[in-house]
Amino acid sequence: MASPPLLQTHALCGSRGGRALWQGLSLQVQPQDCRWLRGANGSGKTTLLRTLAGLRSPESGRVERGALRYLGHAPGVPDALTPAEHLAFAAQWQGSSASSDAQKQALQRWCGKAWARRPARSLSQGQRRRAALAVLALPQPVGTVWLLDEPFDALDDEGVSLLCAQMQAHADAGGAVLFTCHSQALAERVRRGEDLVLG
Numbered sequence: 001m002a003s004p005p006l007l008q009t010h011a012l013c014g015s016r017g018g019r020a021l022w023q024g025l026s027l028q029v030q031p032q033d034c035r036w037l038r039g040a041n042g043s044g045k046t047t048l049l050r051t052l053a054g055l056r057s058p059e060s061g062r063v064e065r066g067a068l069r070y071l072g073h074a075p076g077v078p079d080a081l082t083p084a085e086h087l088a089f090a091a092q093w094q095g096s097s098a099s100s101d102a103q104k105q106a107l108q109r110w111c112g113k114a115w116a117r118r119p120a121r122s123l124s125q126g127q128r129r130r131a132a133l134a135v136l137a138l139p140q141p142v143g144t145v146w147l148l149d150e151p152f153d154a155l156d157d158e159g160v161s162l163l164c165a166q167m168q169a170h171a172d173a174g175g176a177v178l179f180t181c182h183s184q185a186l187a188e189r190v191r192r193g194e195d196l197v198l199g
């Protein structure tokens with residue numbers, strides 16, 4: 001028997017500034033999916049991810065969701081926090097059982113020793129992106145869906161490989177990923193399951 005979807009939408013419609021972006025979208029995200037959400041600039045990818053995450057109301061229709069992690073286009077690490085503090089705050093906020101060991105491992109994997117305890121305001125875009133991505137390495141419920149908006153932005157080659165491995169391992173473990181990315185070559189390194197195309 002097929003597994004139940006981890007996230008699904010029913011006749012979802014979305015618009016922005018009076019312009020319809022998508023209509024009647026019935027999407028099912030299954031365990032082990034790693035799906036590329038693609039479309040031209042302005043086609044509504046960010047708006048859709050935010051709607052799926054519950055950060056924005058749809059025009060009509062509904063979303064059924066379980067555990068999820070949303071990472072926006074901007075890394076979203078507050079200026080005043082260090083990557084270590086951001087991770088500790090995220091672990092607490094998620095109510096995750098992330099031990100200090102799990103936090104340490106996530107920090108070591110993603111953030112350099114030289115800057116993991118410096119305020120984000122003093123970090124580069126790539127370092128900030130890494131601090132945001134470290135949160136995904138914390139323990140989380142089985143079947144969590146990751147909604148990632150341009151997660152490869154600003155990463156160097158090593159960061160890209162690390163993220164590809166993290167996305168694949170998450171899908172292998174029964175989670176799912178829906179991601180945007182403007183590079184076909186990058187998307188092809190991780191995509192699994194049908195693309196979702198807007199526009």
Ligand SMILES: Nc1ncnc2c1ncn2[C@@H]1O[C@H](COP(=O)(O)OP(=O)(O)OP(=O)(O)O)[C@@H](O)[C@H]1O
Nearest residue numbers: 015016017021039040041042043044045046047048
């Ligand atoms: N604050 C806003 N007010 C009105 N319209 C907006 C606003 N922000 C975005 N839009 C419009 O909503 C549409 C969808 O934007 P969205 O950011 O979801 O697209 P996108 O596919 O993620 O684009 P990109 O590939 O450029 O990141 C665009 O046509 C944009 O002009």
